[in-house]
Amino acid sequence: MKIYNVDEHKACYCYDGGKEPLIEPKEFESRAKGEIMLQTNELVFIMKGSIDITLRDYRGGRFNKGNILFLPAGEIFNYEVFRKSKILIVRLKDSIHLCHTYGMEQLYTRINDTHKPENLTPLEINVRLQHFIAGLTEAWYDGLKCRKYFEAKIAELLVMIRAYYSEKLLYQFFYPILSPDTVFSEFVRLNWLKHGNVRKLSEAMNITVQQFTKRFNSVFGQTPYKWMQQEKARLIYMEVCQNKKPLKEIAWDYGFSAYTHFSRFCREAYKMTPAEIRKSYCV
Numbered sequence: 001m002k003i004y005n006v007d008e009h010k011a012c013y014c015y016d017g018g019k020e021p022l023i024e025p026k027e028f029e030s031r032a033k034g035e036i037m038l039q040t041n042e043l044v045f046i047m048k049g050s051i052d053i054t055l056r057d058y059r060g061g062r063f064n065k066g067n068i069l070f071l072p073a074g075e076i077f078n079y080e081v082f083r084k085s086k087i088l089i090v091r092l093k094d095s096i097h098l099c100h101t102y103g104m105e106q107l108y109t110r111i112n113d114t115h116k117p118e119n120l121t122p123l124e125i126n127v128r129l130q131h132f133i134a135g136l137t138e139a140w141y142d143g144l145k146c147r148k149y150f151e152a153k154i155a156e157l158l159v160m161i162r163a164y165y166s167e168k169l170l171y172q173f174f175y176p177i178l179s180p181d182t183v184f185s186e187f188v189r190l191n192w193l194k195h196g197n198v199r200k201l202s203e204a205m206n207i208t209v210q211q212f213t214k215r216f217n218s219v220f221g222q223t224p225y226k227w228m229q230q231e232k233a234r235l236i237y238m239e240v241c242q243n244k245k246p247l248k249e250i251a252w253d254y255g256f257s258a259y260t261h262f263s264r265f266c267r268e269a270y271k272m273t274p275a276e277i278r279k280s281y282c283v
Helices: 006-012 104-111 128-142 147-164 165-178 181-197 198-204 209-220 223-241 247-253 259-270 273-283
Strands: 023-028 032-035 041-055 061-064 067-073 074-090 097-098
Touching: 023 041, 023 128, 023 147, 032 223, 041 128, 061 067, 067 165, 074 128, 074 147, 097 104, 097 128, 097 147, 104 165, 104 181, 128 147, 147 273, 165 181, 181 198, 181 209, 181 223, 198 209, 198 223, 209 223, 223 247, 223 259, 223 273, 247 273
Parallel strands: none
Antiparallel strands: 023 074, 032 074, 041 061, 041 067, 041 074
């Protein structure tokens, strides 16, 4: 269908047509494959075809038309398309609340199953969600790419997921991010790179550095510094491997004042210089 005032829509500050928009349909040819570092939590609706998917911490498998996957921020996501496929990506850039009164911590507390799923656990697209995502996809192809519209539709989508699936299924589906303090862990995982250090993260949460560190150790089982260094190393590895951006620019983006410091960081993390990492990945 036609949308009106297209130029005004595209000129609006709410237009979400850039890199990694909140809503994005994608199509893949058979045998396409790749590796992506997820910057946000994502819901992936497989609308056509079959895709082999693995994550760093979870065994994957082949997922087919009708599956919904939850892919957590910070994971390395590998995919290979088994046959021509179409997906709808919904990026969840804020903490997840299935409705205004029900968050991830309630889900963890109510179920609290000590058995950790080894595989990604998909949901099946039911008839209500099928109609919902069909309308959302069609509006996207019409050119309707308003961020405020997307945010409203994502809130509606999460309420529908809460309403139409059992808590047991939702627990297995969202397990990769569940913890006794999910609000804290999700804030950290979604904001650590933006703030960059413990002091700024603690200030953003309006708590002291000591309170933040104690809470972090309880949730993540290691110090904030060690965890952030590991996450930084993984992000840099993906940038060096996948991006044609000059290595010196990557070093600057990650806060290294000199390329020699960046090179030393990579050698300590991977026993290779940035150039050696890029060369070995491309061979």
